[in-house]
Amino acid sequence: MHTGLRYRLRDYLYWTRRDTLWLFVVATVPVILYEVLHIRWIVVPWVPVALIGTASAFIVGFKNNATYARAWEARQIWGSIVNASRSWAMQVIDFVQPVHPLTEPQARAAHALLIHRHIAWLTALRFQLRQPRTWERMSSPMSREYQQRSYDVPEAGGDIGAALLPLLAPADHAEVMRGSNRATHLIALQSRTLAELAARGVLEPNRHVALAQRLTDLLDAQGRCERIKNFPYPRQFATINLFFIRLFVWLVPFGLLQEFGKLGPGFVWLSIPFSFLVGWVFNAMERIGDATENPFEGSPNDVPITALSRTIEIDLRELLGEREIPPPLAPVNNILM
Numbered sequence: 001m002h003t004g005l006r007y008r009l010r011d012y013l014y015w016t017r018r019d020t021l022w023l024f025v026v027a028t029v030p031v032i033l034y035e036v037l038h039i040r041w042i043v044v045p046w047v048p049v050a051l052i053g054t055a056s057a058f059i060v061g062f063k064n065n066a067t068y069a070r071a072w073e074a075r076q077i078w079g080s081i082v083n084a085s086r087s088w089a090m091q092v093i094d095f096v097q098p099v100h101p102l103t104e105p106q107a108r109a110a111h112a113l114l115i116h117r118h119i120a121w122l123t124a125l126r127f128q129l130r131q132p133r134t135w136e137r138m139s140s141p142m143s144r145e146y147q148q149r150s151y152d153v154p155e156a157g158g159d160i161g162a163a164l165l166p167l168l169a170p171a172d173h174a175e176v177m178r179g180s181n182r183a184t185h186l187i188a189l190q191s192r193t194l195a196e197l198a199a200r201g202v203l204e205p206n207r208h209v210a211l212a213q214r215l216t217d218l219l220d221a222q223g224r225c226e227r228i229k230n231f232p233y234p235r236q237f238a239t240i241n242l243f244f245i246r247l248f249v250w251l252v253p254f255g256l257l258q259e260f261g262k263l264g265p266g267f268v269w270l271s272i273p274f275s276f277l278v279g280w281v282f283n284a285m286e287r288i289g290d291a292t293e294n295p296f297e298g299s300p301n302d303v304p305i306t307a308l309s310r311t312i313e314i315d316l317r318e319l320l321g322e323r324e325i326p327p328p329l330a331p332v333n334n335i336l337m
Helices: 009-015 017-036 046-095 104-129 141-150 160-167 170-178 182-199 205-230 235-261 267-292 305-320
Strands: none
Touching: 009 017, 009 141, 017 141, 017 235, 017 267, 046 104, 046 205, 046 235, 046 267, 046 305, 104 160, 104 170, 104 182, 104 205, 104 305, 160 170, 170 182, 182 205, 235 267
């Protein structure tokens, strides 16, 4: 997530510099063919170009609305995870009390066990959501270079096993690491522990149900995150969007030849900067949609799940009364992961 007032122009120009090069070539070549080589038949009437531009504007607007909706839904899901996490910790501390046969130290140990496991669930979930997919953009040279230049993605070079080790008992760690969906296994461990506490008479039935419902809420939020992660913006729409934008950008210089030619000799060269500008605007809108499409891929426009996980961890450790509290994550070059 970008935390500044806006992206700097130089950041955007660096990010799109490859696009800038081919847009300049596309704008220049038709003018050279027309004015230098005197190939006049390449002129295209402006009306069909404008019609294609109108269709391109509609479809790029549709895509950008849809991808923004994906990003906003992802942020709402993580907002619900923040709230459910705090509720989980407070309910664990209030509901698991030192009543026979549970002693005071055992109750505090149960609090730490259930809350540390929840922090482990957050860790496992964010690692899973950062796993790359074939349709994501972070593997492209443009995105990879910008990321290497500006910020780090903690999960990209991290080891989930090492990250979970301080939060779990050895037996729990071994069981979780054997699973393919580690976050789900951690929820299952939590449910099993609640059932054991209820069977021992430590948890009253209504309190057991309330804590089990909280786990259900967390599992539902995880599933909603996985739906966004594992189902891309439909490829047919993404493909036709790209085709329309590229077709329009390629046709614009041929359409502007005639328009600037009407102004008099030499004015046709002005079609280069104006063709470039029109193409750059449409291409930029298409790129913005791409950059918003996958809110968990590790881009600067992601939902900051690493920072949110750290915020939750701080709150939960403070509720436990722990003294060693990790600091909040700070943005790097205005990028918060």
